[in-house]
Amino acid sequence: MPDKKIKWGIISTGWIAHKFATALKVVENSELYAVGSRNIETAKKFADEYNIPRAYGSYEELVKDPEVDVVYIGTPHNLHLENTLLAFEHNKHVLCEKPLGVNLKEVNIMMEKAKEKNLFFMEALWSRYLPNIIKTKELVDSGVIGKINFLSAYFCFKSNHGPEHRQFNIDLCGGTILDIGIYNIFLSMLLLGKPDSFIANAVLSNQGGDNTCSYTFKYGKDTLAVMFSSFMVNTPTVAEIHGTKGRILLEHLWFCPGKVKLIMDDGTEEIFEFDFKSNGYEYEAIEAAYCILNGKKQSDFWNWNDSIRLISMMDEIRKECGIVYPKHDN
Numbered sequence: 001m002p003d004k005k006i007k008w009g010i011i012s013t014g015w016i017a018h019k020f021a022t023a024l025k026v027v028e029n030s031e032l033y034a035v036g037s038r039n040i041e042t043a044k045k046f047a048d049e050y051n052i053p054r055a056y057g058s059y060e061e062l063v064k065d066p067e068v069d070v071v072y073i074g075t076p077h078n079l080h081l082e083n084t085l086l087a088f089e090h091n092k093h094v095l096c097e098k099p100l101g102v103n104l105k106e107v108n109i110m111m112e113k114a115k116e117k118n119l120f121f122m123e124a125l126w127s128r129y130l131p132n133i134i135k136t137k138e139l140v141d142s143g144v145i146g147k148i149n150f151l152s153a154y155f156c157f158k159s160n161h162g163p164e165h166r167q168f169n170i171d172l173c174g175g176t177i178l179d180i181g182i183y184n185i186f187l188s189m190l191l192l193g194k195p196d197s198f199i200a201n202a203v204l205s206n207q208g209g210d211n212t213c214s215y216t217f218k219y220g221k222d223t224l225a226v227m228f229s230s231f232m233v234n235t236p237t238v239a240e241i242h243g244t245k246g247r248i249l250l251e252h253l254w255f256c257p258g259k260v261k262l263i264m265d266d267g268t269e270e271i272f273e274f275d276f277k278s279n280g281y282e283y284e285a286i287e288a289a290y291c292i293l294n295g296k297k298q299s300d301f302w303n304w305n306d307s308i309r310l311i312s313m314m315d316e317i318r319k320e321c322g323i324v325y326p327k328h329d330n
């Protein structure tokens with residue numbers, strides 16, 4: 001791999017930006033070089049906390065810095081399209097938080113631009129790059145648990161945020177599907193592909209986003225994936241993949257760094273554990289840096305078509321549940 005270090009610029013200073021900045025510290029071929037915020041004081045505070053050489057009071061100033069190689073975008077979903085296009089316009093590679101865009105139309109626009117500009121572009125779907133999820137896929141593909149006939153995945157928690165917060169605010173494309181349901185849907189599609197059919201139902205907020213949603217995917221005649229996401233209830237956030245010979249259990253906070261339990265029908269168990277260097281967000285950064293340094297435009301782990309399939313599925317689920325983002329869907 002080339003010796004060069006790539007220079008990262010972070011757009012936004014919210015919850016996920018802090019996690020990503022922390023993780024970048026352990027990524028060898030990367031330097032956290034700049035941060036951009038809507039407010040210069042916020043940018044300076046963030047820069048001080050993480051020892052970042054450049055702090056900018058607008059996203060535009062950050063993307064205009066010629067030293068920045070790649071931009072990490074951690075703004076609310078509704079801004080991913082606008083912020084990504086801004087970065088592409090200034091010839092920066094982009095790692096954009098999930099969901100890439102809020103619908104297929106937006107994701108297609110982003111990908112067209114990435115293609116036109118010949119730039120690297122990747123969805124920061126961090127779970128895809130975690131060793132425990134990679135191991136889960138390897139186990140499923142190896143056939144050790146036989147043919148999958150049932151998958152269940154939950155991602156539910158009681159949110160303390162008010163209606164203005166991005167989790168609920170319809171103008172910011174609030175709702176569980178794009179925010180947390182995406183992980184359940186990703187798991188099912190990673191292991192089983194696109195379903196042959198599905199049903200979905202949601203409890204909607206006054207604003208029209210979903211506060212709770214259930215979606216069941218059917219594969220062939222005899223496989224179901226049953227999934228829930230909610231901002232209203234605390235449930236164990238677990239995932240299980242049941243096959244004809246055994247099952248894989250991903251315990252509470254299954255989408256985070258964790259272990260993998262393989263439990264065979266004959267009662268034997270194997271537990272796979274992993275050494276995590278930081279909070280888990282380092283893996284997506286390592287992958288992005290690897291791709292950029294090697295001239296790749298998309299990751300082999302989660303490529304543009306994977307992101308397209310995922311957002312298309314979420315579009316279909318939203319349609320089934322009657323969820324519309326008025327500023328984006330028309």
Ligand SMILES: NC(=O)c1ccc[n+]([C@@H]2O[C@H](COP(=O)([O-])OP(=O)(O)OC[C@H]3O[C@@H](n4cnc5c(N)ncnc54)[C@H](OP(=O)(O)O)[C@@H]3O)[C@@H](O)[C@H]2O)c1
Pocket residue numbers: 011012013014015016017036037038039042043074075076077079097098099124125126166178179
């Ligand atoms: N991968 C994961 O595990 C994970 C976890 C949480 C969230 N996410 C994703 O990351 C994105 C941001 O989530 P978050 O929880 O970090 O959100 P957050 O804490 O609300 O932070 C969002 C940041 O975006 C910027 N921003 C720009 N315009 C904004 C607006 N109109 N309202 C609010 N903030 C605005 C702000 O930074 P400045 O003030 O500095 O401009 C703000 O701090 C979402 O798309 C979400 O899906 C991913």
